[in-house]
Amino acid sequence: MARLLILGAGIAGHTAALHARRKLGEDHEVVVVSPNSRWNWIPSNIWVGVGVMTPEQVTFPLAPVYEKTGVIFRQAKAVSLHPEGGEGVARPYVMVESTEPGKAGVRERVEYDYLINATGPRLHFDATDGLGPEKNSLSVCTAGHAAQAAAGLDEAVARMQRGERQTLLIGTGHGTCTCQGAAFEYLFNVEFELRRRGVRDKARLVWISNEHELGDFGMGGMFIRRGGYITHSRVFTESLYTERGVEWITQAAVKKVDRGEIHYETLDGRQESIASDFTMLLPPFSGVGLKAFDREGSEITESVFAPSNFMYVDADYTKKPYEEWRPTDWPETYRSPRYDNIYAVGIAFAPPHPISRPMFSPSGTPIYPTPPRTGMPSGVMAREVAFNIVDKMEGREGKTRTASMAKMGAACIASAGASLMRGTAVSMTVYPIIPDFQKYPDTGRDIHYTSGEIGLAGHWIKHLLHFAFMYKAKARPLWTAIPE
Amino acid sequence: MSTVRKPFEQSYYPPVPTPMTKALRTNWVWQFLRFLVINVRMLRMVRMH
Numbered sequence: 001m002a003r004l005l006i007l008g009a010g011i012a013g014h015t016a017a018l019h020a021r022r023k024l025g026e027d028h029e030v031v032v033v034s035p036n037s038r039w040n041w042i043p044s045n046i047w048v049g050v051g052v053m054t055p056e057q058v059t060f061p062l063a064p065v066y067e068k069t070g071v072i073f074r075q076a077k078a079v080s081l082h083p084e085g086g087e088g089v090a091r092p093y094v095m096v097e098s099t100e101p102g103k104a105g106v107r108e109r110v111e112y113d114y115l116i117n118a119t120g121p122r123l124h125f126d127a128t129d130g131l132g133p134e135k136n137s138l139s140v141c142t143a144g145h146a147a148q149a150a151a152g153l154d155e156a157v158a159r160m161q162r163g164e165r166q167t168l169l170i171g172t173g174h175g176t177c178t179c180q181g182a183a184f185e186y187l188f189n190v191e192f193e194l195r196r197r198g199v200r201d202k203a204r205l206v207w208i209s210n211e212h213e214l215g216d217f218g219m220g221g222m223f224i225r226r227g228g229y230i231t232h233s234r235v236f237t238e239s240l241y242t243e244r245g246v247e248w249i250t251q252a253a254v255k256k257v258d259r260g261e262i263h264y265e266t267l268d269g270r271q272e273s274i275a276s277d278f279t280m281l282l283p284p285f286s287g288v289g290l291k292a293f294d295r296e297g298s299e300i301t302e303s304v305f306a307p308s309n310f311m312y313v314d315a316d317y318t319k320k321p322y323e324e325w326r327p328t329d330w331p332e333t334y335r336s337p338r339y340d341n342i343y344a345v346g347i348a349f350a351p352p353h354p355i356s357r358p359m360f361s362p363s364g365t366p367i368y369p370t371p372p373r374t375g376m377p378s379g380v381m382a383r384e385v386a387f388n389i390v391d392k393m394e395g396r397e398g399k400t401r402t403a404s405m406a407k408m409g410a411a412c413i414a415s416a417g418a419s420l421m422r423g424t425a426v427s428m429t430v431y432p433i434i435p436d437f438q439k440y441p442d443t444g445r446d447i448h449y450t451s452g453e454i455g456l457a458g459h460w461i462k463h464l465l466h467f468a469f470m471y472k473a474k475a476r477p478l479w480t481a482i483p484e
Numbered sequence: 485m486s487t488v489r490k491p492f493e494q495s496y497y498p499p500v501p502t503p504m505t506k507a508l509r510t511n512w513v514w515q516f517l518r519f520l521v522i523n524v525r526m527l528r529m530v531r532m533h
């Protein structure tokens with residue numbers, strides 16, 4: 001009997017767990033360790049944040065799903081990895097700390113033969129003074145944060161209904177944030193909601209981000225064919241902001257969030273501030289901060305995890321300038337270079353470098369997006385890694401499956417207003433996710449597969465995907481027919 | 485609100501949609517066709533892996 005231990009039950013970890021369990025024989029174990037008792041379809045948090053969905057509609061309890069599928073679930077958070085065993089234990093193990101009511105804080109060793117780290121991001125609000133829902137700004141990163149943002153929005157709308165003018169500032173809360181797409185969705189859902197509630201004329205909507213230009217999305221922007229032209233995403237994004245009357249501040253690193261006033265530094269070195277009555281700023285992401293120890297108990301965290309706390313995998317981490325970045329720098333198997341039974345998928349793996357060009361202000365402040373790892377690639381890499389591990393556990397000598405973001409396309413639907421009859425969303429496909437300027441010298445990506453358009457159809461798809469992915473994550477009949 | 489009639493402002497340069505383009509974005513018949521097209525495009529992405 002062998003045991004696969006998966007840390008994290010988000011999009012990546014849960015996908016890996018369900019696929020591994022369905023492929024593995026009964027004599028093997030799949031164990032999931034995750035601190036939350038509920039699974040969250042994070043993309044729909046945007047709709048919780050404007051009050052059109054509740055946290056209950058975007059989450060469900062994990063335990064019954066794992067019970068049904070035969071996955072062993074521990075409601076706990078991983079604290080440290082011991083890949084060589086230690087303290088009298090010969091097998092590798094992970095030290096976990098329970099988060100279950102009544103058992104909170106109790107530590108336990110969970111041994112493993114294979115380990116997948118799918119712990120996603122730490123929401124690093126502390127990186128910016130005053131940032132976050134416990135301080136002076138709102139967030140939509142978790143269903144709970146989003147519900148809080150919805151309450152804040154209701155208050156702002158009430159003030160507008162009383163005739164007050166309000167400034168709503170939405171975007172990224174640090175110079176190295178990623179996930180601009182999520183903030184973009186929230187911005188346009190708020191804009192749509194203000195129109196629906198009849199107060200749009202009382203609102204000044206302002207976008208602030210660390211992107212060099214609108215439409216970067218941490219992907220270095222993209223080129224698409226439209227109306228007889230090959231056009232950069234900047235043009236379409238600026239068009240949408242203009243059409244909806246949204247002002248924008250780009251090339252900005254938010255430095256401090258006071259109640260009602262946000263201070264930021266720009267790429268050209270200016271120190272600016274803007275007053276805001278409603279502020280939703282995403283935090284930067286880092287790894288969750290797992291430590292690693294060898295058999296003797298000496299700390300080896302630095303050789304397993306990057307300084308960002310994301311885990312090293314089979315990427316090329318050599319420091320090199322933007323011009324020398326290659327698609328082959330990106331990982332294919334997501335295996336730790338130091339331990340061949342440890343993998344990291346989804347947001348938990350350390351990317352070799354950003355996708356957007358790194359930029360620094362005169363004082364050295366980094367102001368550029370770090371690379372996004374969205375739902376679809378996170379799910380695909382988790383599935384492929386799970387299949388590779390299953391082969392090893394069952395003693396099959398198969399060809400190793402790969403899932404490089406440089407050879408993978410992604411589809412993404414960014415909501416711009418939630419209504420079945422009047423809503424819109426931007427539907428985007430990109431191939432490959434990591435641009436390849438050797439293969440596609442002008443655009444970095446295949447123009448035949450890279451597309452973007454806005455319309456009601458996108459909203460219908462986004463709405464259907466909400467139900468499809470909740471259904472799939474519950475492992476209901478034929479769930480495998482729904483792609484990652 | 486920014487419009488193309490105000491040159492030299494930040495928002496002067498981007499293209500803005502015509503009323504026809506805007507209407508098509510929420511026209512159910514047209515959007516049903518786009519729904520099919522976008523689904524095909526997305527499935528092509530899925531099949532690539």
Ligand SMILES: Cc1cc2nc3c(=O)[nH]c(=O)nc-3n(C[C@H](O)[C@H](O)[C@H](O)COP(=O)(O)OP(=O)(O)OC[C@H]3O[C@@H](n4cnc5c(N)ncnc54)[C@H](O)[C@@H]3O)c2cc1C
Pocket residue numbers: 007008009010011012013033034035036042043044045046076077078079118119120121140141142179182288345346347348373374375376378412413414
């Ligand atoms: C508001 C928002 C909207 C988004 N919208 C989209 C979208 O429309 N489309 C899209 O493709 N992507 C979207 N994304 C990105 C998408 O959510 C991520 O790509 C995806 O969640 C990454 O999956 P993951 O499993 O790596 O991380 P997560 O889904 O964050 O999962 C991490 C898991 O690890 C657990 N964990 C944390 N710490 C520990 C620990 N110490 N031990 C064990 N477990 C731990 C967490 O509880 C969680 O279960 C959005 C993101 C946000 C924030």
